[in-house]
Amino acid sequence: MKRTMAILARRQASPFIGQATAGLLLCSALLGLFGGVPAWAEANPPRPDKPLPEKASPAKPATPKPPVPTAPTTKPVAAQTAASAAPKPFVPLDQATAIQKANAYFSSAITMVGDFVQVGSDGRRTEGKLYVQRPGRLRFEYAAPATLEIVADGLSLAVHDRRTATKDVYFISQTPLKFLLKDQVDLAQDVKVVEVQSDPSAVTIIIEDKATFGGTSRINLVFDPVKFTLKQWKVTDPQGYETLVSLFNLDLTKKPDPALFQLTQDHL
Incomplete structure (x- = not known):
């Protein structure tokens, strides 16, 4: 603190130390004094110049479409059995x-x-x-x-x-x-x-x-x-x-x- 005050005193004596440098040193002294980030700084964080991009929500997996039933290429077994078991047409004897x-x-x-x-x-x-x-x-x-x-x-x-x-x-x-x-x-x-x-x-x-x-x-x-x-x-x-x-x-x-x-x- 004493050193900071001395620098400030020299500012008045030296034209090479500008106002910005002096302000920065004063902030550093205050941070060291309180041992961390002050409460007002935590409660009011600096606003970014641009809004942060929103996190993209994970894409939902595509629901698979049920397969479209196709017409059977062969007759069902029951139909084939019925066809084979059909009685032969009667042929009268001459x-x-x-x-x-x-x-x-x-x-x-x-x-x-x-x-x-x-x-x-x-x-x-x-x-x-x-x-x-x-x-x-x-x-x-x-x-x-x-x-x-x-x-x-x-x-x-x-x-x-x-x-x-x-x-x-x-x-x-x-x-x-x-x-x-x-x-x-x-x-x-x-x-x-x-x-x-x-x-x-x-x-x-x-x-x-x-x-x-x-x-x-x-x-x-x-x-x-x-x-x-x-x-x-x-x-x-x-x-x-x-x-x-x-x-x-x-x-x-x-x-x-x-x-x-x-x-x-x-x-x-």
Whole structure:
């Protein structure tokens, strides 16, 4: 302080020390005296000539846009499965093909064992067992309470009624069942083919046989359209009476007992 005052005193003596230098020295002396920045200086900091630039706020990250869905290039699995499982369109059989298949079926069915249900023209229902041994042997064994038996032994066909104890015998050629009894079947040669009907449920071959007993009989042969196995037949006799026979559980491999086809009283 003393030194500062001395300098100030010399200012008055020396013209080389200007007013600015003296003021600066006085400020330095005052700062040293108070030991730091005075309170008025902290409360009132000097204003800068230019405003300080504002700090730039950090840029927000861009929100990614969701991908735009594109149309699938292939069909969904469910649609492909449905398309592959779609049933094939039905194609009806023509007459020649149906007859050829029927001939092949009858000629190859050497034996038959199965169940049958018969419905007469009066609506009465009977059932029983069917046995066939080609050529010429056949047996319809009716279940009780029916009393009929029909047996062919290779030459003749007998219809026996146990209730009345009567028996009618016919030549096999006179019966409408040639398709079950002949060794080799050719429907186009053996009978007259009237019509062939084909739909998804059945193939029906309608034939007429003029050689049956009493006149012309009409027979509808009904086949499974896929396996082409005989399902039923319907016989309309010369008097117009209809008999429908349906087959079930048909076995073409089982060989019947030959005794079933004997025209004796014990087997009728």
